[in-house]
Amino acid sequence: MINATLTNAELAARATKVLMNTYGERKLAVVRGQGIFVWDADGRRYLDFLSGIAVNNLGHCHPAVVAALKEQAETLIHASNFYLMEPQIRLAELLVERSFADKVFFANSGAEANEGAIKLARRWSPDPARHEIICFENSFHGRTLAALSATGQKKYHQQGYDPLVPGFVHVPFNDLDAVAKAITPRTCGILVEPIQGESGVRPATREFLAGLRELADRHDLVLIYDEGSAGMGRTGWPFV
Numbered sequence: 001m002i003n004a005t006l007t008n009a010e011l012a013a014r015a016t017k018v019l020m021n022t023y024g025e026r027k028l029a030v031v032r033g034q035g036i037f038v039w040d041a042d043g044r045r046y047l048d049f050l051s052g053i054a055v056n057n058l059g060h061c062h063p064a065v066v067a068a069l070k071e072q073a074e075t076l077i078h079a080s081n082f083y084l085m086e087p088q089i090r091l092a093e094l095l096v097e098r099s100f101a102d103k104v105f106f107a108n109s110g111a112e113a114n115e116g117a118i119k120l121a122r123r124w125s126p127d128p129a130r131h132e133i134i135c136f137e138n139s140f141h142g143r144t145l146a147a148l149s150a151t152g153q154k155k156y157h158q159q160g161y162d163p164l165v166p167g168f169v170h171v172p173f174n175d176l177d178a179v180a181k182a183i184t185p186r187t188c189g190i191l192v193e194p195i196q197g198e199s200g201v202r203p204a205t206r207e208f209l210a211g212l213r214e215l216a217d218r219h220d221l222v223l224i225y226d227e228g229s230a231g232m233g234r235t236g237w238p239f240v
């Protein structure tokens with residue numbers, strides 16, 4: 001039993017007064033986690049299927065993770081990207097070794113990673129007319145304005161944020177012909193989730209992904225994989 005001093009209901013009442021209602025009404029306060037379990041403020045234990053929306057790959061409070069966090073917090077709390085930091089270089093080396101990539105850009109969130117990728121794709125072409133990115137229906141790419149505009153779900157668009165960022169064209173997922181038809185002299189990239197996560201677990205077919213690679217090579221487009229939900233070993237393998 002967790003020794004909670006405040007109940008779920010008491011915390012919810014406090015939250016209503018001071019937190020913006022961006023995630024709807026929240027009634028459950030999560031106060032502690034261990035491995036695959038979390039506990040709420042009323043002392044109830046849950047099997048954590050949500051895992052912070054599919055991000056706590058190593059569960060809660062694994063001793064090795066706790067030790068690494070503790071060691072870093074006791075060594076250097078933050079230094080900004082104006083300086084080199086050995087752990088950052090070490091992590092980039094590991095990612096390059098174990099992935100297809102040559103270089104790494106670290107971001108704070110999935111949305112920010114996609115913003116970076118969108119900027120990279122637009123900059124890829126020296127011709128400013130080439131700025132459109134082909135995206136997919138039912139995709140999810142994050143809540144910042146460009147990532148939201150890239151997201152292929154109307155329910156996220158129709159919330160009063162207009163005008164959305166221009167330059168995103170949405171076509172049906174797993175439909176290579178639709179992608180081929182959507183490519184124009186304005187296209188600079190293709191943004192795809194190899195497994196669509198937010199709209200259900202919907203994998204792209206191997207033929208579709210291979211076809212996207214081929215189209216991107218043929219038309220000199222940047223092919224962006226958004227593995228916000230599926231990457232980093234969450235399917236059992238890294239980057240699959």
Ligand SMILES: Cc1ncc(COP(=O)(O)O)c(C=O)c1O
Binds near residue numbers: 053108112140227
């Ligand atoms: C595929 C995908 N891309 C991007 C994001 C946005 O990530 P973040 O919430 O870290 O900004 C998510 C979040 O669920 C996602 O599933």
